[in-house]
Amino acid sequence: MKISKLKIQNYRNLTDVNIELNRVVVFIGDNNSGKSNLLRAITLPFMNDEVGSINKNLGWNDINNLAKERYFAFIKENIQTIINGNVNLDEFEDIIPFVMVEATFEPDGADEFYVHRWINSLDDEKPVYSICYKYYIENPKDLLTHIQNILKQETDSIENLKMNLLPIEFFKYVIMIPTTGEQIAYNELANFKYNSLAAERDDFSNNSNRLGSKSLVNLLHNKLSDEDKVKIEKSYGKFFDELKEISNIEGVFNWQENSELENAKDFFDEISLLPNMPSMSSLLNNVKLGYGDEYLNTQGLGYRNLIYLFVMMNSLEISSDMALNILTIEEPEAHLSTSNELMLASYLNSLVNSSSQLQVFISTHSTMFLNKLKLENVCIVSQGKAFSLKSELKDKQLDYLAKKPNLDFIKFLFSRRCVLVEGPSEEIFIRSYLNSQTNSLHDIEVISLHKGFTKMIDIWLKVNEDSTNRLGIIRDFDNQPNAQEQHEKYNKYKNVYVTTTEQYTLEPEIVSTGDNYKKLKAYFEKFHGWTNIDTPKSLSEKWQGAKAETMLKFCKDIGIEELSEIELPQHISRVLHFLQSGEKQ
Structure with a gap:
């Protein structure tokens, strides 16, 4: 179910x-997009299993x-x-x-x-x-x-x-x-229940004297049978009787028993101390958790969150007569290290596979909870709207995304200013240039993507249809005018700008821009010991044939005196200008 x-x-x-x-649903989206509201809305038709x-x-x-x-x-x-x-x-x-x-x-x-x-x-x-x-x-x-x-x-x-x-x-x-x-009817709804793990978990066992979590107190309370509660009440009475014996405190109140006044007992009945049985929740809330030989509140915030999630998820009793048990988890990655995120994601996967009666809904900002082989589980939330990749993308498009190496899906979709490039050289070059501009702020994200820009643009436009976010595309000239036309037609959208290089690779593009050749010739002769680079063509060819470390060293050096006035190639300059100002040149 x-x-x-x-x-x-x-x-x-x-x-x-x-x-x-699907049976596992992962909501991703920017802050204030509506992810938490979605998790809450899902639970409205159902009963809360906690209380x-x-x-x-x-x-x-x-x-x-x-x-x-x-x-x-x-x-x-x-x-x-x-x-x-x-x-x-x-x-x-x-x-x-x-x-x-x-x-x-x-x-x-x-x-x-x-x-x-x-x-x-x-x-x-x-x-x-x-x-x-x-x-x-x-x-x-x-x-x-x-x-x-x-x-x-x-x-x-x-x-x-x-x-x-x-x-x-x-x-x-x-x-x-x-x-x-x-x-x-109530008895029909009783077969459909939910448990919610909200993002506000920071107080879990934070108090050195108490359990510190209302959810856990309720959990313990609900796990107690009527027989267990009777045992606790009897144990409390036994504890109270022993307390009276040890302290002899009743003698303090019943002074008339030993008074020299012969008729004192005629005026005062025996004063007795009776147990004031606290509520079960009050008793449980004074339990103090430990972790090994130490109290749990001494552990780090991330580890307390991890333990809390494991305890609460492991407490789910999915009985055979339950139609559906819904579990919503808000930001499971909160305060967790990468390795603990991975472990938690693995446990969630195991939990779902253990029962066909459990359906899990997660909101997250972490790619650790996105399974590239199951992207149909992902629902994207943006500005109060939501759509599932399962219904919006075809199987081929999902497979395309799954094959993309190290693509930060969330970063691409929700960056306010994002530029896609075809290779790592363009990525590190643009990043280095932006980092060298120390007199201004920027929020531009640069992501390297080998091919398939049109599919990525379609997905991005679906998410950012009415937003103020902007996407820049820098593609290589590949002597394929039809492909260039198919990409540049997206320039009709006000928040997308596509440019194409004039050269086959980045290096000759940099060399041929403005007065860059003279500065680059001096730089490579001084710092790399290059000779025979007396023409722009010879410099470009030598740079193209050099090892990748050469481009990396060049990018690290951007900003030094010899490279301080290097001009960006026009196709890059236009995209960065668009991302910062919204104007297309």
């Missing part, structure tokens, strides 16, 4: 999301801002019509904000039993099973009357009345079958 599709409308910054899912609560009420800030803006714009445009009671109720109902999360299931064999009532539609005679969480205004007419009464008193401005014009107490939530609106 797995959730195969997810639709989200108007939840926080997620206006309209419709994505296909068993099904309270799914949302708040004002959980409703999408664009949806609220459309609603308030409607009110502003129709103030008098609303006051006069002439607003069309159906038209008003269509503009009222709501939050919706719809999950579609793909049952496996006998798992169909758990979802057989949730038929949403028939697709090629194959049933589609879905449930929907909806947070909405139950009675639009009552809301309209409420708004009408407010506007009769205050018509000048609605800017300071927004929370009164859309009061949260008018909202309710329901978990239902989308096509029929029939509510899902």
